[in-house]
Structure formats: C-alpha cells, structure tokens
Amino acid sequence: MTGCPARYDDALATWVVDEPDEVRAVLLDPVAFRPDNAVLAHTALSVKALRVLQAVGFALPPTLANNAGPSHRPIRSAVARLFSPARVAAVEPLMRRLMTERVDAARAALVTGPVDLVETIAAEPPAMALLEMLGLRDIDVPALKAWSRESLELFWGWPDEDRQLELAHSAAEFYGWLRKRVTEAQRRPGEDLLGLLVSLGLRDEEVCAVAYFLLIAGQETTTQLISTAFHRMIGKNVGDAGAVVEDVLREASSVPTWRRITGEPVTVGEVELPAGTPILLGLTGHGGPADLAFGLGIHRCLGAGLARLEARVALECAAPLLAEVRAVTVDPPMIDLLSFRAQARLTVVSAITAPVTCTDTLGR
Numbered sequence: 001m002t003g004c005p006a007r008y009d010d011a012l013a014t015w016v017v018d019e020p021d022e023v024r025a026v027l028l029d030p031v032a033f034r035p036d037n038a039v040l041a042h043t044a045l046s047v048k049a050l051r052v053l054q055a056v057g058f059a060l061p062p063t064l065a066n067n068a069g070p071s072h073r074p075i076r077s078a079v080a081r082l083f084s085p086a087r088v089a090a091v092e093p094l095m096r097r098l099m100t101e102r103v104d105a106a107r108a109a110l111v112t113g114p115v116d117l118v119e120t121i122a123a124e125p126p127a128m129a130l131l132e133m134l135g136l137r138d139i140d141v142p143a144l145k146a147w148s149r150e151s152l153e154l155f156w157g158w159p160d161e162d163r164q165l166e167l168a169h170s171a172a173e174f175y176g177w178l179r180k181r182v183t184e185a186q187r188r189p190g191e192d193l194l195g196l197l198v199s200l201g202l203r204d205e206e207v208c209a210v211a212y213f214l215l216i217a218g219q220e221t222t223t224q225l226i227s228t229a230f231h232r233m234i235g236k237n238v239g240d241a242g243a244v245v246e247d248v249l250r251e252a253s254s255v256p257t258w259r260r261i262t263g264e265p266v267t268v269g270e271v272e273l274p275a276g277t278p279i280l281l282g283l284t285g286h287g288g289p290a291d292l293a294f295g296l297g298i299h300r301c302l303g304a305g306l307a308r309l310e311a312r313v314a315l316e317c318a319a320p321l322l323a324e325v326r327a328v329t330v331d332p333p334m335i336d337l338l339s340f341r342a343q344a345r346l347t348v349v350s351a352i353t354a355p356v357t358c359t360d361t362l363g364r
Contacts, residue, residue, distance in 0.1 A: 002019070002020075002286055003019030003022070003023070003282060003286035003287060003288070004018060004019065004286075005019065005269050005270065005271070006019070006022065006268045006269045006270075006271040007271075009280070012280060012338075013278075014259075014278045014279065014280045015271070015273060015277060015278065015279050015280070016279075016280045016282065017268055017269075017279055017280070017281050017282065018281070018282025018286045019286065020286055020287055020288030020289070020292060022268055022269055023281050023282065023283065023286075023288065023292060024288075024292070024296060025268075026260055026268070026279065026281060027260075027281070027295055027296040027297050027299070028296055028297045029297075030068040030297065030298055030299065031068070031263055032262065032263055032264055032266050033260040033261070033263065033266070034068050034262070034263040035065060035066050035067065035068055035259075035260060035261075035299055036062075036066060036068075036261050037066075037259050037260070037261045038065045038066040038258065038259055038260070038299075039060055039065055039066045039155060039213060040066075040155070040259075041154065041155050042155065042156050042158070042338045043157065043158050043159060043164070045154075045164060045168070046161045046164050046165070048161065048164075048165050048168075049154075049161070049164040049165055049167070049168035050168075052168040052169055052172050053171060053172055055172065056172045056175050056176040056179065057175075057179065057205070058171065058172060058175045059205040059208070059209065060209045060212065060213075061203075061205055061206055061209055063075055063202075063206055063209045063210045064076060064079070064210060064213070064214070064299075064302075065213060065217075068298070072298065073298075074200060075197075075200065075202070075210065076302070078196055078197070078200055079193075079196070079197075079210065079214070079302060080302055082133055082193065082196070083133070083302045083303055083305065085305060087133055088133075088305045088306045088309055089309075091129050091132060091133055091306070091309075092309060092313060094128075094129055094132060095126075095129045095309070095310055095313045095314075096313050096316075096317060098124070098125035098128055098129070099121065099125055099313055099317035099318065100317050102120060102121040102124075103121060103317050103318050103321050105120060106120045106121055106321060107321055110325065110348075110349065110350045111350075114328055114347050114348065114349050115325075115347070115348055115349075116345045116346060116347050116348075117227070117230050117318075117325075117346040117347075117348055118223070118227045118230075118343060118344065118345050118346050119345070121226075121230070121314070121318060122223050122226040122227050122230060122314065123145055123223055124141050124142075124145065125310070125314070126218075126219040126220075126222040126223050126226070126310050127141050127144055127145060127148075127219040127220075127223075128141060129219075129306075129310060130215070130218045130219040130303075130306075133306070134192060134193040134214075134215075134218075135190070135191055135192030135193060135195075136192050136193060136194070137192075144215065144219075145220070146170065147170055147171070147173065147174035147216075148215070148216040148219070148220040149220065149335070150166075150167045150170040150171065151167070151170070151171050151174065151212075151216055152216065152220065152335075152337055152340050153167055153337060154167035154168065154170075154171055156337040156338040156339045156340055157337045157338070174212070175208060175212060178208045178211055178212060179204065179208055181194055181211075182194055182198070182204050182207045182208055182211070183204070185197075185198045185207070186198055193210075193211060193214070194207060194211060197210055197211070217301075217303070218303050218306075221254045221255055221307070221340065222254075222303075222306070222310050222311065223342075224254030224335060224340065224341070224342030224343075225245075225248065225249075225253065225254045225307060225311050226310070226311050226314045226315075227254075227342045227343045227346060228248050228252055228253075228254060228342050228343060229244055229245060229248050229311055229314070229315055230314075230315075230318065230322060230343075230346055231327075231332065231346055232244065232247075232248065233315065233319075233322045234322055234325060234326065234327050234348060235322070235323065235325065235326050235327075235351060236322065236323065237319075237323055238315050238316070238318075238322060238323070241311075241312045241313075241315035241316045241319065242308075242312045244315055245308055245311045245312050245315065246290045247290075248311075249284065249290035249291075249293040249294075249308075250285075250288070250289065250290045250293070251284065251285050252284060252285060252341075253283060253284035253285075253293035254340060254342045255283060255284075255293060255294075255339055255340060256282065256283055256284045256285060256339065256340075256341050257280050257281060257282055257283060257338060257339045258280075258281050258283060258295065258339055259278065259279065259280055259281070259338075259339070260278075260279045260281060261276060261277065261278050261279065262274070262275050262276060262277040262279065280338075283295070291304075294307075324350060324351055324352050325348035325349065325350060325351055326348060326349060326351040327346065327347070327348055328347040328348060328349060329347065332344070332345055332346055332347065333345050
C-alpha cells in the first residue's frame with residue numbers, strides 16, 4: 001500500500017498527508033510544520049474534565065514532542081543520554097529475563113485454559129525496563145500501565161463527556177503523583193530522570209511534562225508494538241525476530257499517525273495550505289521505510305533503539321509459545337485511537353492436541 005496525495009478528511013476535520021516523501025519533508029521542517037498540536041487533546045475536553053485537571057495544576061508546556069523553540073535542544077540532549085546505544089544494549093539481559101519469566105507463566109496457565117498474551121507477557125516488561133534505564137524506583141507498575149492507557153485515550157481518543165471525566169481523574173492522579181516526585185527531586189536531586197531534569201533548571205511543570213509523556217510513550221507504545229508482532233506470529237514460526245519487528249514498523253506500527261500544524265503558508269504536494277492548518281501524518285502502512293514509524297529530524301523518537309530491542313527480545317523469547325497456540329478470535333479487541341493502534345487483548349489457547357491413547361480409541 002502506498003500513500004495518497006494530501007487530502008482533507010471531513011470526519012477528522014484535518015488534512016491528511018501519508019505519501020512517504022511528503023511525510024518526510026514535513027517532519028524535517030519544524031518551522032513550516034510546527035509540533036505545537038502534537039500533544040493537544042484530539043477531542044475537546046469538557047468543562048468538568050478541565051476542572052479536574054486544573055485542580056492538580058495539570059500543564060504540558062513545550063518541552064520535547066511539542067517544542068520547536070530554543071529550549072528543545074538542551075532538554076532533548078540531556079534525555080537522549082539516558083537512551084544511548086550502550087545503555088540500551090545494557091538493558092537487554094533484564095528484558096530477556098522479564099520476558100522469559102512471563103512466557104513461562106503463560107505456558108503454565110495455558111494448561112488450564114485461555115491466556116491473554118498482552119496482559120500476561122507484553123504489558124509490564126517494557127515499563128520495568130524503562131524505569132530501570134531512567135533510574136526511577138518505587139513505582140507501582142500496574143498503576144503506571146493504567147495511567148498510560150487512560151492518558152492516551154484522553155488525549156488521542158474520542159471519549160464522551162462521562163468517559164472524559166473518568167479519564168481526567170486518572171490523568172490528574174498520575175500528574176499529582178509526578179508533582180510530588182518532582183518536589184522531592186527539587187529538595188534532594190537523585191541520579192535519575194527527575195534529578196537530571198531538575199539540574200537543567202526547568203520549572204516544575206516542565207519537569208512534569210517531560211516525565212508525563214516519557215513515562216507513557218517510553219513503554220506503552222512498545223507494549224503495543226509487541227502485541228501487534230505477537231498477533232502476526234500466532235501459530236507461525238517467528239524465524240528472524242528482528243525482521244518481523246521491521247515489517248510491523250513498516251506496515252502496522254503502534255504509532256501510525258502524528259500531528260503537525262502549519263507555521264506559515266505551505267504547499268504539500270499540489271495542495272496549498274494557510275498558516276495554522278492542522279495536519280495528520282501517516283507514518284506507517286503507506287510504503288515508507290520502517291524508520292518513518294519513529295519520526296525524523298529533531299523530534300525523532302528517543303526510544304527507537306530501545307523499542308526495537310524490546311520487541312525483538314519479546315519475539316525471541318515467545319517464539320516457541322507462539323507456534324503452539326491459536327487465537328480464540330480472529331478479530332481481537334483493539335486500542336484504536338487517533339495516533340495509537342494495537343490489539344488490546346490477544347486471547348489464545350494451546351493448539352497442541354493431547355496424544356491419543358488406546359483407552360481414547362477403544363474405550364474401556
């Protein structure tokens with residue numbers, strides 16, 4: 001499948017650009033195509049939801065993904081050191097151990113009935129590996145996972161007002177927890193992500209903004225990438241796990257789109273757009289390279305190398321199990337948001353038939 005010319009999508013109320021060369025050009029020009037709308041709520045938040053967020057001082061000032069100003073470079077450079085190739089390689093043994101433990105648990109559970117591969121295997125290891133790399137301790141991983149999923153839905157989903165209020169309470173709880181950790185880091189800076197950000201002289205709300213989306217994007221999108229890779233390989237021989245990951249990134253990444261807004265009058269393909277025009281970029285599934293799934297230029301995903309490693313290790317560890325199971329349903333429930341897409345659950349049962357005995361054949 002290849003991309004189409006730039007076009008207006010009435011349902012999304014935005015221009016869509018998914019031709020790979022045009023997407024590349026947009027991502028490489030953060031002046032003409034600004035990231036100001038990158039983390040804005042896709043569905044306008046209700047007054048009640050906004051009040052819940054305001055009660056904890058919720059704010060997402062320009063820092064990383066939504067920042068094209070002069071403060072972007074020093075913040076990005078500092079955080080990038082935490083994701084150096086050497087540090088990514090060093091986390092592989094931990095990731096392999098975590099995945100092996102969960103694959104063993106899934107195999108044992110399959111003896112008695114169906115197993116959800118997302119919850120049992122894919123969910124927590126990326127979060128645990130990320131926290132190790134960031135030096136963050138004493139974090140409730142199940143709570144972080146719930147906060148992450150619900151924040152993605154709040155900012156990139158289509159929740160009605162009742163659902164928005166539920167999601168806003170979750171986001172406020174997460175942000176309130178972050179503010180307490182940041183206050184502690186201001187008093188006693190540690191050798192971790194928060195201490196690093198405090199040392200840059202960032203305001204509390206800037207530290208919270210970096211940590212808020214880094215703790216979400218740094219692990220939840222990888223869980224989703226692993227889930228999609230698992231779905232493709234159920235009942236199959238994985239073979240080259242790295243190649244499978246690259247195929248998923250090219251064709252069905254967990255981050256299939258991303259947003260930009262024009263900073264000046266521009267031309268995309270044959271379409272002229274005025275300043276202030278929202279654009280939705282198609283990153284995957286349109287004939288472009290796998291690297292496009294992580295973005296390009298000054299906003300390229302800092303965790304690209306980590307995500308690739310974790311997904312590869314997950315497939316390598318789960319390969320024998322994946323070959324021995326079958327899906328309970330052809331169309332599993334999906335996480336289907338504006339910029340995030342993956343299987344929400346992957347319920348499987350063992351495909352191995354118990355050996356037939358003489359008693360089974362002849363009866364008693």
